[in-house]
Amino acid sequence: MSAPEVSPDVLASVIAEIDREPDFVTGLTADLVRIPTVNPKFQADPSINREAELQAHLAGILDAEGFATLRPEALPGRPNLIANRQGSEARSLILCGHVDVVPVGERKRWTVDPFGGEIRDGRLYGRGSIDMKGGLAACVAAARAIRKAGVTLDGRLSIHAVVDEEAGGFGAMAAVRDGHLAKAVLVAEPTWGDVLPAEGGLEWARVTIRGRAAHSAWRYNEIYPQTASPDRLEPGTNAIELAARFIEALRHYESGRTRARSHPLLPPGMNTINVGVMRAGAGLGEDGLPLVMTNPAIIPDLAVLDLDMKFLPDETSADYRRDFEAFVHHFAETDAWLRAHPPTVEWELGGLHFPPLDTASDHPLVASLVKRKSAFGKAPGIRGFVAVCDAAHYAGAGVDGVIFGPSGDGFHGDDEYVDVASLRETTKVIAASVLDWCGVR
Numbered sequence: 001m002s003a004p005e006v007s008p009d010v011l012a013s014v015i016a017e018i019d020r021e022p023d024f025v026t027g028l029t030a031d032l033v034r035i036p037t038v039n040p041k042f043q044a045d046p047s048i049n050r051e052a053e054l055q056a057h058l059a060g061i062l063d064a065e066g067f068a069t070l071r072p073e074a075l076p077g078r079p080n081l082i083a084n085r086q087g088s089e090a091r092s093l094i095l096c097g098h099v100d101v102v103p104v105g106e107r108k109r110w111t112v113d114p115f116g117g118e119i120r121d122g123r124l125y126g127r128g129s130i131d132m133k134g135g136l137a138a139c140v141a142a143a144r145a146i147r148k149a150g151v152t153l154d155g156r157l158s159i160h161a162v163v164d165e166e167a168g169g170f171g172a173m174a175a176v177r178d179g180h181l182a183k184a185v186l187v188a189e190p191t192w193g194d195v196l197p198a199e200g201g202l203e204w205a206r207v208t209i210r211g212r213a214a215h216s217a218w219r220y221n222e223i224y225p226q227t228a229s230p231d232r233l234e235p236g237t238n239a240i241e242l243a244a245r246f247i248e249a250l251r252h253y254e255s256g257r258t259r260a261r262s263h264p265l266l267p268p269g270m271n272t273i274n275v276g277v278m279r280a281g282a283g284l285g286e287d288g289l290p291l292v293m294t295n296p297a298i299i300p301d302l303a304v305l306d307l308d309m310k311f312l313p314d315e316t317s318a319d320y321r322r323d324f325e326a327f328v329h330h331f332a333e334t335d336a337w338l339r340a341h342p343p344t345v346e347w348e349l350g351g352l353h354f355p356p357l358d359t360a361s362d363h364p365l366v367a368s369l370v371k372r373k374s375a376f377g378k379a380p381g382i383r384g385f386v387a388v389c390d391a392a393h394y395a396g397a398g399v400d401g402v403i404f405g406p407s408g409d410g411f412h413g414d415d416e417y418v419d420v421a422s423l424r425e426t427t428k429v430i431a432a433s434v435l436d437w438c439g440v441r
Contacts, residue, residue, distance in 0.1 A: 006435045010151055014431050017145040018424070025134075025141035025427045026124055026420055030117030031057065032099070032133040033126035039100040040078075041167045048115075051163050054099050055081040058140070058161055065144050067159065074163050074174035081161040082180050085143070091155025091438045092182035093365075094399070095143070095430065096172070096390055097136030097189075098165030101128035102412050109414040123408070123417040130408030134418035135188025135426065136161055138406065142431035155438030158182060165390050168352040172390035176397045184365050184437060186430065187391040188405040193377065193422060195369045196403035198265045198313040199385035199392060201356035203320065204349035205307045206288070207328065209246060210341050211239030213282045213301035222299065236299035237337050240280045243303035246331060246343065247275055253327050263312045265361070265384035270310060277306035288346075306349060313358035313384065321347060354388040355396030357403075368436035369404050372429045404429070 018025075035057060036048035043049075052071075058081055059069045067083035074080045081099075104114040104127055112118050112125040119125075124134070139159055146153065160180065162171030214222070214236025222235040250273060258269040280303040281290030290302045311320040325345055332338035347353070359366060361382050373380040385391075391401035406426040410416035 006432075006440060010149075010440055011432055011435060013149040014145050014151060014435065015428055017148045018141065018428055018431065022424055024144070025137050025423055026119065028061070028137040028140060029124055029129060029134045029418065029423065030119070030126070032137060033117040033124075033129050034115055036115045037099050037101055037128065038103050039164060039166045041164070043103045051078050051099055055079050055161060059083070061140060062159060065140075065147050067143075072174070072178060074171040078163045078171070080163060080171050080175055081159075082175065083159040085153065085157045087156040087438065088154050089156060090183065092158070092184075093155060093434060093437050094158045094160055094180075094182045094185040094394065095139035095434070096160040096162065096185055096187045096394070097132050097139060098162050098171065098390060099133070099136065100163050100166050100171075101131065101133075102166050105414065111415055114416075119420065122420050124420055124423070125415060125417045127416055129416050129418040130190045130406065131411035131416065132189050132405065134408065134423050135190065135405035138423060138427040138430055139186075139188050141427045142434060145427070145431050146434060151435070152441045153434070153438040154441050156182065157434060157438055162390060168350065169354065169388075169390050169393050170351070172393040176393050181394070181397055181399055184400045184402070185391060185394040186365065186369075186433070187389055187401065187403045188426070188430065189385075189389050189403050190405045190408055190411065190418075191385075191403055192407045193373060193425070194381040194383055194404075195366055195373065196383055196385045197357070197359035197361060197363060197366045197401070198263065199357045199388055199403070200263070200266065200271060200313055201311045201315065201317055201320065201392065202352075202354035202388045203307075203309040203311070203317065203347060204352040205309055205324070206346040206349045207246070207305045207307065207343050208288065208346070209239050209242050209303040209305070209343045211237035211242055211299070211301045211303070211337070214299040216297045216299055219299060237301070239300045239303040242335075242338065243278065243280065243305060246305070249331050250275070261312060263314060263384060265382065266313070266386065270386050271312050272310055274308040275305055276308050279304045311356065313356045315356060317353070317355060354392040357385075357391050357395040357401050359395075359400050359402055363400060363402070365400065365402050365433065365437050368433040369402065369429060372432035372436070373404075375432075376428050377425050
């Protein structure tokens with residue numbers, strides 16, 4: 001649902017406020033970079049796990065801008081920040097960004113302080129600058145400019161600063177579970193100025209393949225034809241070899257799926273299945289993993305494969321899971337041992353699951369972003385996101401989502417930066433689209 005056309009004078013007054021203080025968004029980005037918020041799941045160190053401090057800093061700014069703020073814990077000691085300016089639910093909008101960042105890596109590979117927020121040659125450097133403290137700062141700066149221009153929105157405007165996106169999105173999941181929803185959400189991940197209304201879904205799954213353990217000296221009894229006499233020892237069944245056959249079959253399954261279907265906004269073949277982790281050995285531990293993985297004198301009876309599985313925006317998780325389980329069943333039917341001992345599939349490994357995002361390309365929020373980006377700079381492309389982000393969790397709860405944010409490089413790498421000019425332009429585009437979507441009283 002879109003609002004009536006915003007008056008050019010109203011839009012001009014908001015843009016004038018952004019131009020009056022062009023350094024606000026860069027200063028806020030630098031301030032956020034200087035509060036290290038490395039996700040503690042990757043590197044536990046209180047000196048760099050300072051999400052609560054950052055959320056308190058942001059809450060102070062948003063309180064002053066007329067937002068009502070909450071900081072509920074999404075995970076122990078890790079609060080989300082939920083900020084609301086009241087208005088109509090019919091035109092409600094969430095501006096969302098995550099505050100957690102990945103570790104710095106090898107410090108010696110950086111030419112700047114990873115938490116310094118240094119500006120050099122039109123680039124603001126630091127871990128999280130592009131992924132995605134710059135985008136979050138642009139959302140705050142856009143909301144601030146609207147208030148300073150004296151504009152009252154018709155629709156409710158919310159800003160969500162969430163934790164844990166880099167480790168599965170459990171911050172956004174908590175926000176959704178707590179009912180912090182709206183009609184639409186804009187996630188300000190870096191998009192280099194393009195508008196992204198679609199991303200595929202993501203499943204993490206575990207396939208467990210069982211064999212029969214035996215002494216390796218009797219391997220001949222398994223692989224070479226033996227007389228079926230009453231005194232024959234029970235042959236072993238090598239789970240690693242079964243897993244190798246499964247992986248080969250999986251490659252054909254993956255190839256068939258990627259060739260059979262695609263999505264117009266995503267590159268053909270993006271719906272891949274990555275065998276990311278394999279652990280094999282003897283004995284099933286309580287954690288579902290082999291107890292012994294260092295003794296090649298044992299014919300292994302267990303192989304555990306962890307898969308990263310992408311599916312298309314216009315597919316459902318239920319259909320995808322059903323199709324994959326059918327593949328596993330048919331694979332097992334090709335082997336006498338596996339028919340009697342079929343592999344098992346465990347979904348949502350580690351609790352991770354990203355629903356697909358498939359907002360229409362002509363959705364009013366998408367159309368607004370395209371229009372406003374074209375007015376302030378180069379016309380954007382409309383494409384899909386090949387990775388996943390928090391937009392998925394809102395989409396899974398029925399919220400129309402779109403991804404739009406600034407330009408930069410070095411995310412998850414060295415010398416991460418956000419382009420200052422794109423950061424300022426992004427602020428203007430987001431502000432204009434907030435006016436378009438929420439409407440003005």
